[in-house]
Amino acid sequence: xxxxxxxxxxxxxxxxxxxxxxxxxxxxxxxxxxxxxxxxxxxxxxxxxxxxxxxxxxxxxxxxxxxxxxxxxxxxxxxxxxxxxxxxxxxxxxxxxxxxxxxxxxxxxxxxxxxxxxxxxxxxxxxxxxxxxxxxxxxxxxxxxxxxxxxxxxxxxxxxxxxxxxxxxxxxxxxxxxxxx
Amino acid sequence: xxxxxxxxxxxxxxxxxxxxxxxxxxxxxxxxxxxxxxxxxxxxxxxxxxxxxxxxxxxxxxxxxxxxxxxxxxxxxxxxxxxxxxxxxxxxxxxxxxxxxxxxxxxxxxxxxxxxxxxxxxxxxxxxxxxxxxxxxxxxxxxxxxxxxxxxxxxxxxxxxxxxxxxxxxxxxxxxxxxxxxxxxxxxxxxxxxxxxxxxxxxxxxxxxxxxxxxxxxxxxxxxxxxxxx
Numbered sequence: 001x002x003x004x005x006x007x008x009x010x011x012x013x014x015x016x017x018x019x020x021x022x023x024x025x026x027x028x029x030x031x032x033x034x035x036x037x038x039x040x041x042x043x044x045x046x047x048x049x050x051x052x053x054x055x056x057x058x059x060x061x062x063x064x065x066x067x068x069x070x071x072x073x074x075x076x077x078x079x080x081x082x083x084x085x086x087x088x089x090x091x092x093x094x095x096x097x098x099x100x101x102x103x104x105x106x107x108x109x110x111x112x113x114x115x116x117x118x119x120x121x122x123x124x125x126x127x128x129x130x131x132x133x134x135x136x137x138x139x140x141x142x143x144x145x146x147x148x149x150x151x152x153x154x155x156x157x158x159x160x161x162x163x164x165x166x167x168x169x170x171x172x173x174x175x176x177x178x179x180x181x
Numbered sequence: 182x183x184x185x186x187x188x189x190x191x192x193x194x195x196x197x198x199x200x201x202x203x204x205x206x207x208x209x210x211x212x213x214x215x216x217x218x219x220x221x222x223x224x225x226x227x228x229x230x231x232x233x234x235x236x237x238x239x240x241x242x243x244x245x246x247x248x249x250x251x252x253x254x255x256x257x258x259x260x261x262x263x264x265x266x267x268x269x270x271x272x273x274x275x276x277x278x279x280x281x282x283x284x285x286x287x288x289x290x291x292x293x294x295x296x297x298x299x300x301x302x303x304x305x306x307x308x309x310x311x312x313x314x315x316x317x318x319x320x321x322x323x324x325x326x327x328x329x330x331x332x333x334x335x336x337x338x339x340x341x342x343x344x345x346x347x348x349x350x351x352x353x354x355x356x357x358x359x360x361x362x363x364x365x366x367x368x369x370x371x372x373x374x375x376x377x378x379x380x381x382x383x384x385x386x387x388x389x390x391x392x393x394x395x396x397x398x399x400x401x402x403x404x405x406x407x408x409x410x411x
Binding site for chain 1: 182184187188190191192194195196197198199200201203204205207208211212213215216
């Protein structure tokens with residue numbers, strides 16, 4: 001194996017799952033996520049020389065994230081490009097009320113997973129990517145800021161809005177209605 | 182429910198999608214192909230004078246070096262791929278090396294498919310104006326080789342049609358160009374890639390793939406049968 005290939009195996013491949021998870025959450029499609037991640041990983045391989053002393057995970061996730069945006073803008077003719085600007089986020093509808101006060105008691109594990117996945121899917125993409133990177137990938141605010149090319153303050157405010165929306169969608173406020181299922 | 186509880190709820194229950202084994206395997210294969218394509222030891226020896234080779238490679242060097250990160254390596258790689266003349270290359274092994282390189286190159290940074298369609302009535306007209314001949318385009322889906330699309334490649338300065346087929350996730354590149362010379366039917370290999378060559382009195386055909394030789398022979402047979410009875 002060449003030096004470049006070995007470096008790629010050591011630095012980038014460990015984050016393939018993280019890249020795929022991000023792409024899958026942004027694109028909602030297995031095949032598209034596979035294609036985009038494969039192309040992003042090849043791009044990472046070709047530009048591996050540019051990675052010096054940097055942490056490979058946010059570096060690779062940024063490539064994946066940009067590849068996802070390019071895919072969305074090309075394939076869908078910009079149809080899904082809404083929801084990436086903070087100004088629009090206020091106007092996007094939030095669907096309400098699914099879980100109630102005690103989600104674990106209201107639903108079995110599978111249905112709870114479905115409800116939470118659905119609620120995340122319904123988030124505007126700008127909030128969704130921040131939430132996925134924070135909650136599912138465990139990245140630091142500064143890393144998310146670098147990946148999404150936004151200030152750290154925006155990461156925090158988007159995360160807070162994402163959580164607020166999830167609470168509304170899942171009816172999880174402390175005084176939320178009792179589960180209706 | 183505070184932020185911490187919500188985080189815990191998401192972390193416990195939300196789906197964390199995982200890359201499939203297939204994605205990993207494909208990626209490793211493509212990295213291996215790119216690495217092979219970069220290796221300078223894979224030179225194709227031709228009798229062309231250096232100035233001619235240089236003239237042919239110069240337009241491509243800039244783009245390639247951006248990818249490979251080194252003009253020397255880029256030049257070496259392009260010296261391999263471009264210069265072999267289609268006409269001078271009836272010695273099958275040289276052609277095998279040239280087309281092998283081009284196949285590898287297309288799997289890597291190059292455009293694998295410029296017109297993506299399984300419909301031959303879409304692919305065939307796409308070649309109009311891009312070639313000085315009209316290639317036959319067949320879909321061999323019923324034979325297990327669905328058409329993915331096509332592209333035009335420069336094989337020593339001649340714009341040449343390439344049809345791309347798939348078979349169990351292997352790709353087959355079929356190069357075809359007009360040549361009335363009867364070259365018979367030959368099989369060869371280059372660095373593990375299998376090549377099959379045949380002619381039909383009007384066209385020369387070269388199929389290049391990483392499938393095994395038997396499958397590639399099936400592909401050639403299917404093509405020749407469908408060519409006669411589409």
